[in-house]
Amino acid sequence: EIVLTQSPATLSLSPGERATLSCRASQSVSSYLAWYQQKPGQAPRLLVYDASNRATGIPARFSGSGSETDFTLTISSLEPEDFAVYYCQQRSSWPLTFGGGTKVEIK
Amino acid sequence: EVQLLESGGDLVQPGESLRLSCAGSGFTFSTHVMSWVRQAPGKGLEWISTIGSDGYTHYADSVKGRCTISRDNSKNTLYMQMNSLRAEDTAVYYCARGFRWFASWGQGTLVTVSS
Numbered sequence: 282e283i284v285l286t287q288s289p290a291t292l293s294l295s296p297g298e299r300a301t302l303s304c305r306a307s308q309s310v311s312s313y314l315a316w317y318q319q320k321p322g323q324a325p326r327l328l329v330y331d332a333s334n335r336a337t338g339i340p341a342r343f344s345g346s347g348s349e350t351d352f353t354l355t356i357s358s359l360e361p362e363d364f365a366v367y368y369c370q371q372r373s374s375w376p377l378t379f380g381g382g383t384k385v386e387i388k
Numbered sequence: 389e390v391q392l393l394e395s396g397g398d399l400v401q402p403g404e405s406l407r408l409s410c411a412g413s414g415f416t417f418s419t420h421v422m423s424w425v426r427q428a429p430g431k432g433l434e435w436i437s438t439i440g441s442d443g444y445t446h447y448a449d450s451v452k453g454r455c456t457i458s459r460d461n462s463k464n465t466l467y468m469q470m471n472s473l474r475a476e477d478t479a480v481y482y483c484a485r486g487f488r489w490f491a492s493w494g495q496g497t498l499v500t501v502s503s
Contacts, residue, residue, distance in 0.1 A: 315489040324493035372488045377435040
């Protein structure tokens with residue numbers, strides 16, 4: 282099973298600041314990594330798939346990068362609605378796995 | 389618009405069974421791979437099962453042998469039969485379209501396993 286480790290667990294930032302979230306895989310997943318945003322009481326929302334492709338309707342301030350074992354989700358300038366929990370997910374091999382999440386909170 | 393609507397969540401005792409349903413609309417259900425993902429209270433996301441358009445299935449070890457995913461394409465509905473439920477199965481269960489990544493999710497249905 283591929284383990285995804287997200288860091289930091291919590292990121293405290295102010296609106297307008299840049300957020301950099303990390304996801305590290307226990308073995309190579311090529312570029313088969315996705316990122317999701319989840320707000321309290323809501324289902325997750327797909328942000329990025331295959332490492333760097335923004336999903337439909339996702340603002341350009343969200344960008345993904347990386348390959349093999351190291352991936353980054355960057356939010357260029359935090360909007361109030363971006364404070365949430367973010368998860369990465371790999372589809373390189375079964376079982377599909379998610380990272381433990383990074384909470385982006387208001388500082 | 390793609391819509392997924394789960395139902396069937398309930399409070400059950402350990403060892404009991406439950407069947408979850410997920411009704412899909414707004415897309416050609418029969419041609420899409422469908423999955424279940426769960427989230428324990430205050431915890432992260434856990435993929436548990438996927439079924440292909442041709443019926444192939446995959447399961448997480450945590451539910452293998454206790455849960456069975458199925459689909460009825462004539463009813464545009466996905467199912468998860470859950471047997472021998474344990475306290476650690478307590479979670480919100482989401483159905484999601486796809487398996488490479490999940491672009492569409494339902495709102496979730498809560499399963500609580502407690503005596």
